[in-house]
Amino acid sequence: MTLRLAFLASHGGSAARALVQACRAGELDAEPLALASNNSRSPALAWAREAGLRTAHLSSATSPDPDALDAAIHDFLVGSGADTLVLSGYMKALGPRTLGAFAGRVLNIHPSLLPRHGGRGLYGDRVHESVLAAGDPESGATVHLVTAGIDEGPVLEQVRVPVLPGDTLDTLKARVQAEEAALMLRAVQSLAARHG
Ligand SMILES: Nc1nc2c(c(=O)[nH]1)N[C@@H](CN(C=O)c1ccc(C(=O)N[C@@H](CCC(=O)O)C(=O)O)cc1)CN2
Numbered sequence: 001m002t003l004r005l006a007f008l009a010s011h012g013g014s015a016a017r018a019l020v021q022a023c024r025a026g027e028l029d030a031e032p033l034a035l036a037s038n039n040s041r042s043p044a045l046a047w048a049r050e051a052g053l054r055t056a057h058l059s060s061a062t063s064p065d066p067d068a069l070d071a072a073i074h075d076f077l078v079g080s081g082a083d084t085l086v087l088s089g090y091m092k093a094l095g096p097r098t099l100g101a102f103a104g105r106v107l108n109i110h111p112s113l114l115p116r117h118g119g120r121g122l123y124g125d126r127v128h129e130s131v132l133a134a135g136d137p138e139s140g141a142t143v144h145l146v147t148a149g150i151d152e153g154p155v156l157e158q159v160r161v162p163v164l165p166g167d168t169l170d171t172l173k174a175r176v177q178a179e180e181a182a183l184m185l186r187a188v189q190s191l192a193a194r195h196g
């Protein structure tokens, strides 16, 4: 059965772009349908419009009440016909209504070896800074199923990279991000095979 994909992204949407490219190259049995962003100026939103996906800007600016925002995100994603949701650099907590509608079918990518350097307050560059400050010998990225708690869901796939002497935020981030697209593709391919 072909997966029906939707995405949430706050900035570039790099994982979403990699998955859509894989769909169009026949490497992934899935149909990309929609992308919403909490950032009206996100490059991910502009790219998704160009790519022919349904798009929406949904944030506390469009729905100040958190429950109403969760309902608006739910209605947009469910309305797109998607059955699987990928968080592609989405920096907001997903609400109970949206989580409930896609139970067991929400994937997130996090730029560390969870459970290390995860949780509220740890996102984007802050994660790599936390790894460097801790003096960890290795880092990596994790794809996990999304649950109500931040970064607490079961791990599906991980990739490890070394932390090298002299590493800066930018050098470590580049080494981790170079692995993320393939990691997310592997995780979604496994999900597609499980639901095939
Ligand atoms: N219900 C869930 N929602 C989300 C999860 C999750 O596991 N369960 N993962 C995050 C992604 N993420 C880490 O991978 C993450 C995102 C955001 C934060 C965070 O602390 N955000 C700040 C706000 C930041 C901003 O406004 O830009 C906050 O909430 O105070 C931590 C981890 C996606 N959603």
Ligand SMILES: NCC(=O)N[C@@H]1O[C@H](COP(=O)([O-])[O-])[C@@H](O)[C@H]1O
Binding pocket: 010, 011, 012, 013, 014, 015, 088, 089, 090, 091, 109, 110, 111, 122, 123, 124, 125, 127, 141, 177, 180
């Ligand atoms: N907590 C989630 C998180 O920190 N996600 C990370 O944010 C970056 C988004 O890049 P992008 O906007 O270019 O896709 C990615 O490295 C992703 O792992």
